[in-house]
Amino acid sequence: xxxxxxxxxxxxxxxxxxxxxxxxxxxxxxxxxxxxxxxxxxxxxxxxxxxxxxxxxxxxxxxxxxxxxxxxxxxxxxxxxxxxxxxxxxxxxxxxxxxxxxxxxxxxxxxxxxxxxxxxxxxxxxxxxxxxxxxxxxxxxxxxxxxxxxxxxxxxxxxxxxxxxxxxxxxxxxxxxxxxxxxxxxxxxxxxxxxxxxxxxxxxxxxxxxxxxxxxxxxxxxxxxxxxxxxxxxxxxxxxxxxxxxxxxxxxxxxxxxxxxxxxxxxxxxxxxxxxxxxxxxxxxxxxxxxxxxxxxxxxxxxxxxxxxxxxxxxxxxxxxxxxxxxxxxxxxxxxxxxxxxxxxxxxxxxxxxxxxxxxxxxxxxxxxxxxxxxxxxxxxxxxxxxxxxxxxxxxxxxxxxxxxxxxxxxxxxxxxxxxx
Amino acid sequence: xxxxxxxxxxxxxxxxxxxxxxxxxxxxxxxxxxxxxxxxxxxxxxxxxxxxxxxxxxxxxxxxxxxxxxxxxxxxxxxxxxxxxxxxxxxxxxxxxxxxxxxxxxxxxxxxxxxxxxxxxxx
Ligand code: SF4
Numbered sequence: 001x002x003x004x005x006x007x008x009x010x011x012x013x014x015x016x017x018x019x020x021x022x023x024x025x026x027x028x029x030x031x032x033x034x035x036x037x038x039x040x041x042x043x044x045x046x047x048x049x050x051x052x053x054x055x056x057x058x059x060x061x062x063x064x065x066x067x068x069x070x071x072x073x074x075x076x077x078x079x080x081x082x083x084x085x086x087x088x089x090x091x092x093x094x095x096x097x098x099x100x101x102x103x104x105x106x107x108x109x110x111x112x113x114x115x116x117x118x119x120x121x122x123x124x125x126x127x128x129x130x131x132x133x134x135x136x137x138x139x140x141x142x143x144x145x146x147x148x149x150x151x152x153x154x155x156x157x158x159x160x161x162x163x164x165x166x167x168x169x170x171x172x173x174x175x176x177x178x179x180x181x182x183x184x185x186x187x188x189x190x191x192x193x194x195x196x197x198x199x200x201x202x203x204x205x206x207x208x209x210x211x212x213x214x215x216x217x218x219x220x221x222x223x224x225x226x227x228x229x230x231x232x233x234x235x236x237x238x239x240x241x242x243x244x245x246x247x248x249x250x251x252x253x254x255x256x257x258x259x260x261x262x263x264x265x266x267x268x269x270x271x272x273x274x275x276x277x278x279x280x281x282x283x284x285x286x287x288x289x290x291x292x293x294x295x296x297x298x299x300x301x302x303x304x305x306x307x308x309x310x311x312x313x314x315x316x317x318x319x320x321x322x323x324x325x326x327x328x329x330x331x332x333x334x335x336x337x338x339x340x341x342x343x344x345x346x347x348x349x350x351x352x353x354x355x356x357x358x359x360x361x362x363x364x365x366x367x368x369x370x371x372x373x374x375x376x377x378x379x380x381x382x383x384x385x386x387x388x389x390x391x392x393x394x395x396x397x398x399x400x401x402x403x404x405x406x407x408x409x410x411x412x413x414x415x416x417x418x419x420x421x
Numbered sequence: 422x423x424x425x426x427x428x429x430x431x432x433x434x435x436x437x438x439x440x441x442x443x444x445x446x447x448x449x450x451x452x453x454x455x456x457x458x459x460x461x462x463x464x465x466x467x468x469x470x471x472x473x474x475x476x477x478x479x480x481x482x483x484x485x486x487x488x489x490x491x492x493x494x495x496x497x498x499x500x501x502x503x504x505x506x507x508x509x510x511x512x513x514x515x516x517x518x519x520x521x522x523x524x525x526x527x528x529x530x531x532x533x534x535x536x537x538x539x540x541x542x543x544x
Contacts, residue, residue: 039480046534049471049472049473049485049486049487049533050471051469051471051487061469062533063471063485063487063533065485065515065533065534066515066533066534068534069515069533069534069535072535073535148473148483148485149481149483150481150482150483151473151475151482151483176470176472176497176501177501195426195428195431195433196428198426199425199426199428200428200468203426204468204494386431386432387430387431387432387433389431392431
């Protein structure tokens with residue numbers, strides 16, 4: 001069997017993997033390898049032909065492909081090695097087993113490993129939609145790939161379940177290609193997509209957004225013939241009598257993403273049941289020493305810019321770990337408190353020589369809220385969140401040294417103050 | 422009367438625009454930027470259009486493209502018609518002009534990725 005050795009191996013060549021590899025090389029890591037299962041780098045960005053990427057990190061609004069190209073072009077200027085068409089089939093601490101058509105089975109020894117496998121879409125099975133099983137029911141990302149990369153039109157009359165950004169983007173894209181998008185149904189009383197996408201993808205084309213609605217039946221035997229939508233109550237139960245039938249040949253699902261962690265689990269990496277991704281500390285180190293993780297494999301991001309930034313932090317962590325510069329005298333958990341869905345990192349390794357970026361999501365939309373980080377009774381940091389939405393990740397930076405003398409656990413909570421409106 | 426959701430900041434104000442004696446009147450915005458936004462959306466809304474064109478001799482059948490600058494919203498359909506008639510030959514470099522003056526908008530259509538020419542296997 002072929003056996004090769006690298007100081008750092010990045011699994012996945014999407015936005016997280018690209019940024020992690022580049023940063024590691026920049027920080028002086030001599031031999032870096034990216035392992036990518038697709039035939040090219042860029043990951044999901046290659047099918048995201050719409051614009052809106054890079055505004056925060058690169059200062060210009062790019063399409064997904066342009067954003068990927070920016071990093072791919074940078075990579076071409078380095079000696080970072082890339083194996084495409086290469087599938088990792090087993091992961092153990094320090095050892096990757098992969099396969100590709102040129103070399104067959106391959107063992108890759110790695111000083112440090114950065115997990116950057118991204119996520120995949122929740123499917124019909126994951127949300128248990130009742131009804132028959134005709135063709136024409138697919139995830140929004142599948143439709144995106146068919147239309148934008150393979151030149152295939154998924155259908156002519158479309159209903160979209162879920163108001164995630166990919167679903168909204170596809171509503172516009174399909175309309176421009178001549179399909180009729182009948183409606184976007186969203187189970188929650190608020191949209192899980194960005195406001196800009198609701199305005200420019202739905203309002204622009206008079207596509208109705210039905211909040212507190214879901215699909216209660218799927219009709220058709222060979223091909224989808226229609227769906228029944230119904231309004232739901234506060235407990236998400238369909239309200240009898242509110243059903244309406246919409247004829248359509250395609251149902252797109254935009255109902256969330258799941259971090260892809262089968263490999264992580266093989267290596268013994270502990271996962272967070274809320275995010276579905278590895279438990280990490282501020283260096284993005286998982287519970288297995290020497291295995292780091294970044295991007296959507298850790299938690300689902302709404303902006304690719306944040307994926308790239310997190311990847312850079314993971315790479316920095318991995319480089320320092322290789323130099324034995326990460327001290328872990330003590331690890332304390334960071335809990336999601338009132339109003340907070342989850343916080344990443346979930347743990348902080350002490351001592352803390354640098355500032356720490358906490359990323360979190362609120363549970364529901366809030367106006368005039370304040371995020372507070374507490375250590376028992378003591379407030380460690382706080383930040384005003386004038387308009388917090390679950391769809392938009394919030395960020396709070398713990399200054400250098402702010403955790404000195406800190407206790408056994410930190411908690412992040414977000415409270416709405418009605419008087420601060 | 423028309424109503425717009427302002428997307429300039431996360432407050433997402435609903436701004437109403439009315440025409441009164443040839444003047445525009447605004448209501449519902451909580452700052453000046455909302456008025457500017459609603460005025461543009463009412464008088465001349467523009468959008469960046471992204472799509473794909475057919476690609477020959479490439480490893481994929483399509484090349485993603487965008488308008489180099491925003492085009493009037495009302496022109497999107499005309500632009501799509503022209504985009505749908507284009508075939509471009511690989512290789513292509515990101516930023517390369519694919520169509521000059523798309524649908525007489527004065528705006529160019531440019532490639533949004535680089536792609537090699539198909540040779541043995543993939544490129
Ligand atoms: S009107 Fe002003 S406050 Fe309201 S959404 Fe627009 S920019 Fe924000």
